[in-house]
Amino acid sequence: MEKSNKAILLIHEIYGVNNHMKFMKEKLSKLEADIICPNLLSTDVPYSYEEEGMAYQNFVQNIGIDEGSRQITNMVIQLKQEYEEVGVIGFSVGAT
Structure with a gap:
């Protein structure tokens, strides 16, 4: 399969790369773009929606807006070196 010249960086909710994000990745893959959905959490297992409080605390304590923005900005810079769009x-x- 030929690599696309377009990429979409898909940023998850506080819950992580859960089934919703996997569903969105699948749906967006029809756009003829490479869909990248990195895990920004400090854990490999996503939180369930019932664990909203824990997911929020993890985000605030381990990631936060500033660190999350830094990670995403770095990913966009890297992707711009590999893709036209x-x-x-x-x-x-x-x-956010």
């Missing part, structure tokens, strides 16, 4: 889609805190 780069888009960003974020959800909830990821949209």
